[in-house]
Amino acid sequence: MPEKTIAGQIVELDEEGYLKNPVQWTKEIAVEIAKEEGIPELTPAHWRVIEFLQKDFRERGEVPGMRRLHKVGGIPTKELFDLFPGGPIKKAARIGGLPKPASCV
Amino acid sequence: MSRHDSLKKVSIIVSKGSFEGVYPGLIMAHGARMEGMEANLFFTFFGLHAIVKKKMNKLKVATVGNPALCVPTPMGMPMPTLLGALPGMSTLATAMMKKEMERLDIPPVGEFIEMIHDAGAGIYACKATVDMFKLKREDFCPQVDKVLTVGEFYQLSAEAQIIFT
Numbered sequence: 135m136p137e138k139t140i141a142g143q144i145v146e147l148d149e150e151g152y153l154k155n156p157v158q159w160t161k162e163i164a165v166e167i168a169k170e171e172g173i174p175e176l177t178p179a180h181w182r183v184i185e186f187l188q189k190d191f192r193e194r195g196e197v198p199g200m201r202r203l204h205k206v207g208g209i210p211t212k213e214l215f216d217l218f219p220g221g222p223i224k225k226a227a228r229i230g231g232l233p234k235p236a237s238c239v
Numbered sequence: 240m241s242r243h244d245s246l247k248k249v250s251i252i253v254s255k256g257s258f259e260g261v262y263p264g265l266i267m268a269h270g271a272r273m274e275g276m277e278a279n280l281f282f283t284f285f286g287l288h289a290i291v292k293k294k295m296n297k298l299k300v301a302t303v304g305n306p307a308l309c310v311p312t313p314m315g316m317p318m319p320t321l322l323g324a325l326p327g328m329s330t331l332a333t334a335m336m337k338k339e340m341e342r343l344d345i346p347p348v349g350e351f352i353e354m355i356h357d358a359g360a361g362i363y364a365c366k367a368t369v370d371m372f373k374l375k376r377e378d379f380c381p382q383v384d385k386v387l388t389v390g391e392f393y394q395l396s397a398e399a400q401i402i403f404t
Contacts, residue, residue: 200273200354201344211357220275235273238266239345 141166152227152234159231171225173218180217183209184230187223197227197235248277248399250392255404256285258298258333259305262340264404265289265351272358277399280355281392283365286404287372290364292380295348300332308332349380356382361395363387 138147141162146154151170153159164184168176176184186207190198200223203209218225223235249271253264264280271278288294302308302323309315322328337347346354356362364379364386387395 199344201346
């Protein structure tokens with residue numbers, strides 16, 4: 135799946151559907167990917183998670199795990215699972231235009 | 240998006256009470272929830288130490304009977320068993336391993352259990368061991384959902400893959 139049009143924009147995706155080039159990411163694209171992931175609407179609570187992931191990725195070069203999201207991002211684990219049911223960080227990373235999380239914890 | 244089929248549900252049994260005996264099961268349960276899989280943890284025999292309040296954060300690496308243990312680094316020289324028996328060796332090996340795990344953001348056992356439970360995994364204690372060790376509800380961390388018989392564990396594990404560690 136090399137190229138796809140999402141929200142009227144042509145983007146490059148890897149074989150698992152993650153954006154290859156974060157520069158191509160827009161909020162409109164995020165809304166469309168969220169729908170694919172079964173999240174009909176991105177609320178401010180969703181954006182708080184996505185924006186923390188993006189900020190942390192910019193600063194540290196990797197998608198943070200659940201512990202960092204809680205301790206540094208201030209997002210309780212239960213809330214994270216409520217917002218992004220079924221694989222929360224993978225989903226949030228994909229919606230945020232980030233690569234698939236690469237750590238075990 | 241292409242998706243590969245993965246497991247839907249796992250039951251992970253933790254039967255050992257050493258530091259290195261407990262962590263693999265916890266990491267696997269955590270990873271299962273991160274993938275959106277249903278996960279249940281069942282603690283039995285010495286594995287029960289991981290959910291007993293006064294023991295859970297004091298687990299130690301086994302320095303005797305562990306021929307893979309090396310010094311001064313994990314890939315260094317094998318440590319002679321006699322040295323491993325010296326007082327403080329287990330504490331030292333545990334401290335070194337904890338430091339490395341902290342660097343990878345792997346939490347201490349107590350915090351990890353809380354995190355896994357918050358992530359939606361079930362935490363269960365084995366009834367036979369609870370009786371054998373004469374444990375009471377108040378001995379356990381609050382995340383323990385229930386004490387289960389083996390039969391109840393199998394019922395709970397319907398449709399799941401069972402992983403024994």
